[in-house]
Amino acid sequence: MSGKCKIYWGLWPFSVLFGIGVRVRNLLFDVGWLHEERFPLPVICIGNLTVGGTGKTPHTEYLIRLLQNSFRLAVLSRGYKRKSKGFVLASSTSRMEDIGDEPYQMARKFPAIHVAVDGDRCRGIRQLTSPQGAPDTEVILLDDAFQHRYVRPGLRILLMDYHRPVECDQLLPAGRLREPASGKKRADLLIVTKCPPTLSLEECERIRQRIQLLPHQEVFFTTLAYGKLYPLFMDAPTQPLDVLKDKEVLLVTGIASPAPLMEEVGRHAARITPLLFGDHHNFDGADMQQIAQQFHKLPETRRLILTTEKDASRLIGHPQLCEELKPYIYVLPIEVEFLHKGELVFNPKIIEYVRKNSRNSCLSEG
Structure with missing residues (x-):
């Protein structure tokens, strides 16, 4: 893998303490003192070892x-930075405030699936598969749950960033x-993940x-x-990046690793003006003013606002987004492709x- 990990060595003593707690917790699960709950339907966990950006x-x-x-598919997420509590089944x-930006994005893109959020994944699965939830669920995808060990998934998928090898990283x-x-x-x-497309x-x-x-x-x-x-707000055909x-693009984004996005847009646009925010940033009125101010600085006949689907989920219903800007806001979807x-x-x-583990019953085995 490529890249160097930026380490804040002054905080390393706190990482030692954090590591003791994490290792003890994992040990308690490994020896069975903390209980992992199995569920009689296919449960696939997608997660990572690091915070953000994989x-x-x-x-x-x-x-x-x-x-x-x-x-019949369901996605269960924590719903990071949502304003609701407990279990919420998306409708x-x-x-976005009810379920979080990423679950909201998936619920809008894939209306045929169930999307739910709950910080307690065991409770979330029980609620999701109950008669009051979505009892027709046949498969559950657990989003960002690799460390949520109270659920014992049938299949664990671990994502690792090519540019930040875990072997050279340190604990929080x-x-x-x-x-x-x-x-x-x-x-x-x-x-x-995020490998160069030419990786040999x-x-x-x-x-x-x-x-x-x-x-x-x-x-x-x-x-x-x-x-x-x-376009985020208009009904119009999709367009290739060559347009x-x-x-002159105002790139508005709040994601964990914006560098690859900036590089890709920079290869196609005449000029880009990045306006970067923190991951999962909740845009406020001051942010809306800043976006408008930066947009009006660009040439009137050549300007455009570009954002990601994740950011679009936080912009689309924002009450303080200027109406004048809406026709100029476009979304760039990000997908993955397997190499070789x-x-x-x-x-x-x-x-x-999934086929080998499918069952009709959705009651927990405990």
């Missing part, structure tokens, strides 16, 4: 596309690890050797793929697991 949402959406036409009237707060790198032993399938088979093999896979594990490699632009060649035809192995593994 591409969980695009990979979750990949699984949705893979499974939604054959199985056509749900607001000095680094970005939520738990020691040895936690990858719990994964069934590992995916190295030789480099893939070197990464395999570095990861030190266990006998039951397999590793895959994916890269980011950008789709066609579409940006004569445009890895999907020919990955896809059948997912489908085989």
Whole structure:
């Protein structure tokens, strides 16, 4: 893997203390003192060892596309930064504030699936599969739940950023690890994300050797793929990125790792003006004013606002977004593609697991 991990060594003593707590907690689960609950339907966990930026949402959406036409699918997320509490099952009237930006994004994009949020994933699964929830659910995708060990998923998928190898990282707060790198032993399938599209088979093999896979594990490699632009507020056809060649773009985004997005847009646009916010940033009135001010500085006949689907979920219903700007706001979808035809192995593994573990009953085994 590539890249160097920025470590805040002054915070390392706090990482030691954090590590003690995490290791003790994992040990209690490993020896059975803390109970992992199994559920009699396919449960797939998608997560990582680090905080933010590995591409969980695009990979979750990949699984949705893979499974939604054959199985009744549900996504269960924590609903980070939502204003509601407890279990919430998304509906056509749900607001972003009710379920969080990423669940809201998935609920809008995939209206045929169930999307729910609950910080307590065991309770969330029980509620989701109850008669009052979505009892027709056949498969559950647990979004960002690798450390939520009270649920014992049938299949664990671990995402690792190509540019930030976990082997060179440190625990929070000095680094970005939520738990020691040895936690990858719990994964069934590992995916190295955000790889260069030209990553060679030789480099893939070197990464395999570095990861030190266990006998039951397999590793895959994916890269980011950008789709066609579409207007956020207007009903108009999608357009290729090439339409940006004569445009001056105000790039408005609050995601964990904006650098690849800036690089991609920069390759196509005449000029970009980045307006960057923190991950999951809740836009306020001052932000709306700043966006408008930056937009009006651009040439009137060549300007355009570009954002991600995740950011769009926080903009689309914002009461203080200037009406004048809405026709100029476009969204750039982000998807993933497997390298070296890895999907020919990955896809059948997912489908085989779901088919072998499907059951009619959705009652917890305890």
